[in-house]
Amino acid sequence: MKRENKAKERSQRAVELLGSAIDVKISELTESNRQLKRKIFDLYTIFEISRSINSVLDYRTLVDSFLLTSLGQIGASSAALYLPKNSQSRRLTLATSKGITHIEEVQGNINIEGRLATYLKAIAKPVMVSELAERFAGSSDFAFFAAFQNGLIIPLIIQSHLKGFLALGRKVSGVGFAVDDTEFLSILANQFVVALENARLYESEKSALRELKIAQRQLVLTERQAAIGELSAKIAHEVNNPLSIISNYLHLCSRNFDNPDKAEEHLDVARQELSRIARIVRQLLDFHRPQKAEKSTIDIRSLLDDILALLEWQLVERKITIERLADDPLPNVTGSAEQLKQVFLNLVLNAKDFMPDGGILKITVTSNDTEVKIKFVDTGPGIPPEHISRVFEPFFTTKDNSAGTGLGLSVCFGIIKEHNGFITAANDPEGGASFEITMPVASGDEDET
Ligand SMILES: Nc1ncnc2c1ncn2[C@@H]1O[C@H](COP(=O)(O)OP(=O)(O)OP(=O)(O)O)[C@@H](O)[C@H]1O
Ligand SMILES: [Mg+2]
Structure with a gap:
């Protein structure tokens, strides 16, 4: 009977031992499950953040989102970000903060080549304020860290350069910072510093472009x-x-x-x-107001007919023959008939003036899907090469004794420009002057050729 009882007791103890071993295992598993969940959550948060901050190019938005994420995710009581004021600055000062009651106490002015900055750069990972307090007690760079007791400093490093750091106050829960926290903050800080660098580059490109535009204007x-x-x-x-x-x-x-x-x-x-x-x-x-005229769809050939009919008598008297060649069909152009007549009139009159003993004026009108070209070539003396670049200047004339105002061609230039076209002057290989007008085909007329 006694033996039986002992055996029972033994097996009961064995069951109890097994039970508590299982309890330990269960609590271990629960803890690692919790840690795993936290890791997944952290990774997911980091994934989401890096996706959003990499697309943000605005410096202010970036800084704010970094600060808020660090605070929210870790549950810290306060946060302050220290950055150089500009790319030339050799000192880190307070860029922004959250949850700080006395801002004046955390301004900071840290020499980027000083002992503290060099240390942060060397360790390149989050470090407890208490650890820094032991090392840098008495250093002026360290004075303002008193506001972050039981806090954490996260250096921001890119390509071995310290770009700033984040200071976090103690956790609201009163618990100390865990390894998970520092790992999360390290990854977040790396993502942030890259995005910040991109935003800085973008800003400086933007301001360079702005300066260029101002200079151009x-x-x-x-x-x-x-x-x-x-x-x-x-x-x-x-x-x-x-x-x-x-x-x-x-x-x-x-x-x-x-x-x-x-x-x-x-x-x-x-x-x-x-x-x-x-x-x-x-x-x-x-010259000043070519844009005032009304515009319509114009057939260049009939416009030329009108002008040549008007000048026929003068041209015959001067023994000038007109040779005309035009594409058929020819697309229309859009513009002011009155102004274009004035252009053609000026060009024909110039040709007449420069062929005092008669000659030939050849007018060719050609086209493609998008443009109509009107070319006037005479058999006069041509334009001296040194004058070609000046003939469209207002008041440029080579006519003697006030015979010309020198405004004819500059009026032509202004009118054609107003019609979204251009006019060029050259000399024909045969020797005479050659003026070519290029104008866009009227919209809706592009397919008619
Ligand atoms: N067909 C041409 N042959 C040679 N030179 C020309 C010809 N057309 C223009 N030029 C040169 O361009 C200059 C400027 O021409 P533009 O029509 O502007 O003024 P202008 O003819 O001198 O004066 P206005 O038009 O008032 O009579 C002319 O003085 C001349 O030097
Ligand atoms: Mg003229």
């Missing part, structure tokens, strides 16, 4: 002012000449009251000069 403005200045001087000169002639002849006129024929002669000269001024003013207005 100023250049255009300066150029425009210079052009206006030059133009005003030329206008003053062009108007002054006939004005002084008028003044002289009116003076002569007043001295010839007793000789009406002579006085009439002088008045005639004054009238001619007045009409010259009127012509200059009219052309200047055309």
